[in-house]
Amino acid sequence: MWFEHLVFWALSVVAIGGALGVVLVRDLFRASLMLAMAFVAVGGLFVMMNAEFLAVVQILIYVGAIAVLFIFAVMLTRDVQQGNTPNRLQIPAAVVSALVLAAMIATAVTTDWTTLAGAGLEAKAQLAQTQAVGIPDAADLTNAGLTPAEVASVSSGGLADLLIGNFVLPFEAVSLLLLGAAIGGLALARGRGR
Amino acid sequence: MTLETLLIVAAIIFCIGLYGALARRNFIAVLMSIELMFNGVNLTLVALGRYVAPYAVQEQLSAVFTGQVFAVFIITVAAAEIALGLGIVFAVFRSNESVDLTDAAALRH
DSSP: OHHHHHHHHHHHHHHHHHHHHHHHOSOHHHHHHHHHHHHHHHHHHHHHTTOHHHHHHIIIIIIIIIHHHHHHHHHHSSOOTTOOOBOTTHHHHHHHHHHHHHHHHHHHHHSOOOBTTTTTOHHHHHHHHHHTTSOOOHHHHHHTTOOHHHHHHHHTTHHHHHHHTTTHHHHHHHHHHHHHHHHHHHHHHHOSOO | OOHHHHHHHHHHHHHHHHHHHHHBOBHHHHHHHHHHHHHHHHHHHHHHHHHBOOGGGGTOGGGGGHHHHHHHHHHHHHHHHHHHHHHHHHHHHHHHSSOBTTTOOTTOO
16 A cells, blocks of 8 residues: 555655656756656556556657657757747746635635445446456456446456447547548648648 | 645746747747746646545546646647747748737738
8 A cells, every 4th residue: 555655755845756756857858858758647546446548548649649749849840959948028937826825726626525435336346347358257347246236247348338339429520520631731740822 | 736836836936937928929938938838827727636625536446647638738739839839930930020919910911
């Protein structure tokens, strides 16, 4: 248990430190490396919350694609070394972010959450989440006290079940969005008259 | 690791990103800060999906993945946004010879 706490606090410190580095470091290239570090730490937090698929997606898309794109953009534009300067809004921005942070922390602490543990569902849900990543073993799920309907809903691949089932309309809309973004990115990058 | 500590860590990451998006001069730095804000939101969604019992989970156990599905959509939208955002960065850089947002005033008048 203490090891889990240690890993959680280490990942949190790395994530917050990386985020601070993105905002405070003057060298834009180092800021993008800090950003990649924060992404990896958030991926580690996903693993700790039994969201292994999302952790892999986080590493592949955020670290593998977005951070690399940022490094390309930094290298292709000027003012890399002294680029990350603040504008005139520095103090108002700090005040606004501090107020938003205080409001969020107050909400998180004072809200009376109905947790899975409180509803007696923690063990079932945790098992479902870990089983849905690999190939689920129906016998294991039944032994853990899931009803046949629940075994069926998890065995058909939990996340995929929701993504292609209940959320199929947003799923298709997102594919259209990606097509539009790809065409728009090409049109913007090609420029005029070439 | 409890729900509250996860939400607080996510809120801190989000607010650092908010500060960066408001107070930076460089277009690329602003985009990086926006990505940080997306990450804070994703962390919140996954934490709520992991710990909080939604109403639907009583009937369909796979409803515990709702937060993760939302996070997948947010990651996709973030990728599309970055592709377009960096395209705009290069367009601004070509016309202005800099990526300073205080100089990019072509749409102001």
